[in-house]
Amino acid sequence: KMPQPGDQLGYSKDESIRWLDPEIRRLLDALLRLYREPGRFTDRRHALSIVGADVNRVERRWFSRSAGMPEKEPTHFEDAFDKQGIFSRPGWRGRYLYDGWRDNGESWYAEVRVFVDPKIECVDSRAIEGYLDLYLETGLLKGYVPQLPPERWDRHGSYGSPYALAVSPLTPHLGMIFSNGCLLEIAVYRNSNYMDVNDGNVLN
Numbered sequence: 001k002m003p004q005p006g007d008q009l010g011y012s013k014d015e016s017i018r019w020l021d022p023e024i025r026r027l028l029d030a031l032l033r034l035y036r037e038p039g040r041f042t043d044r045r046h047a048l049s050i051v052g053a054d055v056n057r058v059e060r061r062w063f064s065r066s067a068g069m070p071e072k073e074p075t076h077f078e079d080a081f082d083k084q085g086i087f088s089r090p091g092w093r094g095r096y097l098y099d100g101w102r103d104n105g106e107s108w109y110a111e112v113r114v115f116v117d118p119k120i121e122c123v124d125s126r127a128i129e130g131y132l133d134l135y136l137e138t139g140l141l142k143g144y145v146p147q148l149p150p151e152r153w154d155r156h157g158s159y160g161s162p163y164a165l166a167v168s169p170l171t172p173h174l175g176m177i178f179s180n181g182c183l184l185e186i187a188v189y190r191n192s193n194y195m196d197v198n199d200g201n202v203l204n
Helices: 013-019 022-036 044-051 125-132
Strands: 061-063 076-080 092-102 107-116 173-179 182-193
Touching (some): 022 107, 044 092, 125 173
Antiparallel strands (some): 107 182
16 A cells, blocks of 8 residues: 555654753644644744744844835745754754745745755654644655655655645745655744734744
């Protein structure tokens, strides 16, 4: 039987706990809170507090507005997480990204994303999946051309990009990038319509 979306392809929860140190488990618990609890992700300050990340707004990286979008004050930016806590570990970094005025000014996008360099620290991808214990769709990294049909994709092989869909209109998706059994990225992210969720709290 070929793996199906939602199949548990990681370790058991108990085994995953043994593979992941407490600092990594705390980060995963924080991302799960943002994923499950409405309103947490759409408040930037609150989201960063839950993740345990600090940022320096003086060092904020601004981007130009998207082509074709209405004129507005610059609202496309990236905040890099300070080197503290888990983000002080070699190979670890994180960011908060905001991209406003999408879809002709009707929506905005934000994400909290964590990066891990597997050459410095290989965090077992099967332990990550087992600890999160979510229904995952098996995706592939954008631009990667698989040599196998979808029913044989291995999300713990090369460039797997599994993701869990949002549980409500007010919560984000949760996605990961795995490569050769290691975690490369994990993020919560959402494209939100201004009619459903205002972006005022993400600009603070």
